Amino acid sequence: MTTEKIKTDTLIVGAGQAGVAMSEHLSKLGVPHLVLERNRIAERWRTGRWDSLVANGPAWHDRFPGLDFDDLSPDEFAPKERVADYFEAYAKKFNAPIRTGVDVLKVERNVGRPGFTIETSEGVIEANRVVAATGPFQRPVIPPIAPIAPIAPQDQPFLQIHSADYRNPQQLPEGAVLVVGAGSSGVQIADELQRAGKQVYLSVGAHDRPPRAYRNRDFCWWLGVLGEWDQxxxxxxxxxxxxxxxGAHGGRTVDFRGLAHRGMTLVGLTQAFNGGVATFQPNLAENLARGDENYLALLNAADAYIERNGLDLPQEPEARITFPDPECVTHPILELDLAKAGVTSIIWATGFATDYSWLKVDAFDDKGKPQHQRGVSSEPGVYFLGLPWQSRRGSSFIWGVWHDAKYVADHIAIQRSYLDYHDAAQREAEVVSLAPKKTVSA
Structure with a gap:
């Protein structure tokens, strides 16, 4: 990008799955636009995840409608590098106007004229509209309860990182690991560490626990036909x-009791750290029970759907068989002296926060969250894409962001049509005003 001022109708910030989807829909509608990405296309899939990560949905599901994973079977789970390559290939399909290595520093609304001025690391851009397609995984969040003071002797290595910085078991020092957070990231990392021979303590909070598959259909399919994705x-x-x-190891249902029977120690929600002692809430059994309720509710709904529609899908009674409660559930650990337990690492799988500090517009509530309706911001000309629950439960999934992008692109096209009318009407008025006046003879 040159240092001269560039003008475009719509600027898209971010070239992950949201930015690529947005560019495709705007291209189809003939809307001039530019996509800026500070790194590479889909960079977070390449370097913002651990080495062994695969997509959580099968290849037939976690994709855009216009391109298959032609080197994978429909029920395989794509490795993270393959997902990143997929988005690069998708962008090339329609020659997306993406410029990589450009950081957006500030977006401000123009005063006394339409549009926005955008300061970037490569110069200034002016645009009529701005789409923030940076997604929900922008700033790793470690809760304030995390210990700040050293909790191990100076001669003993101790590592405390967010899951965004975890790559593989070899990265960690010798010793046991406490993984805080048992969503998809936390449970997969804990499982990998246990398979690598680590003693793992996993802090389990409230969670949903769907079956990976049931009666020969993946849970993604079940949530689709049952209308759950469209909530x-x-x-x-x-x-x-x-x-x-x-989706790891070919895709298996997450079973916390099964992990415990393999040697992992489950604890409740992490509550505090006092020196080198971690304390946990006495809610492990309750959290597991609610996860079971979610699991069984989906099985029951699937059974009812099969009967209602007369589908020929095999019975799977073994899906309702559960491990007995392990000792760590029947006699939960409420305090853990990290040094005595040999814990030398804490991994915080505690999610992310958005960071829109570069977007200097009135589009946020008092907590800094975007104010929008299906991605259309309260600030005219500003749009959001890739947010969880942007329009439905499936919004943060690959296919969901594609459909949300279509809605936002259609809104932009409609706004452009109104402005096109305004410009045409102005030109016509100017022509009339410049036309010679006819005189009327007496």
């Missing part, structure tokens, strides 16, 4: 409930 609003009180699902 328009999160149920009250479910804001902090994670989903424990994994």
């Amino acid at each position: 328009a609003a999160m149920k009250p009180g479910r804001e902090h409930v994670t989903i424990a699902v994994s």
